Amino acid sequence: MNLALLKDSKGILFSTEFLLTIILFVLIIGIVASLMVKTDEKILNSIKTNNLESYSSKVADSLISSPGSPENWEKLSNFNNVIAGLSIQNGNKEVLLNTISFKKINTLKSNYNTLISKNIFNNEIKSSISIYPLNKEINPIIMGDEINNDENFNVFVVSRMVKCDFLSELAILSLNNENKNENYLNNLCNHNTLNNLSHENIEEYNWICKEFKISKKDLQYNDYYLIFDEESTKISGFWILDNIKRISNDENNMNNVKTDLNSYFEENLENNSELIFYLHCKIPTNNKNKFNCVLVAIPKEMEIDDLNFSYFTFQTCQFILKTTYN
Ligand SMILES: [Zn+2]
8 A cells, every 4th residue: 555655656756757857848949949940030031131132233233224125115005014224225226324314214203113113023022213313403303112211120222323314305406615606607507698697706706506497296296495504694695596587686685594485486387387497696705615505395295393404414313222121
């Protein structure tokens, strides 16, 4: 009886020790396992992180140094199969490195979800693109997802310096001191052969003249403006606009940054399907280096808040791509 009890108590004792050992063992295994999982997560995260970081810089470089495919993708209406690229291709199809097209930027902005979020990041990544011109007269362009730097420390920022053409291709005439008065001297100015209107070679002034053609049809689609840079409005210059059928010598003061030319063209194209016009600029010789002017044709559907000269020249900008996990 006693023996049995002893055996029993021994048995209980044994199983308590055994239980304790098992609990300890399980605890240790658990701790080790959780440590291993944490390390694995860390490794996984850093792989993901490294991938997104390097992938983002590859995406940024490809956007600014390739024209995208297919060619002229910005003119398409469906972007499902487009690989976006913003580079400008010149007439010989050479890609201008780190020079991006304003037209492509605008198409990218209106179709960001398809072109960037879906086609490039497979809807797995949040991203945004910002283009900040160094010239403060031009508004920055911002597109894509809202990414808050404070909330998530895994935000990757890729920054590149680029040039953007903005609206320079809408300038049908560009006049500055580099043009000199060779057009006048080479008979390309309609005043050249007219004695009473000839641009006398007074030392005080330099004449810069250029001809251009506008049709009635052009007028239906575009608004025309003569735009001077700020400096040019302070040099006491003059301009004359006339055409092959109605020659004029009326000098206008060069003191407005922007002049609307639509009514002049409408009036003169009323009975002509197209005409050759001449813009003559009379620039004080001592300030000839400060003269800069463009004559621009703005498509009627295009809305631009404040047209200024800077929009019609290439501008250096900071291109920023931000990415983070969804
Ligand atoms: Zn002239």
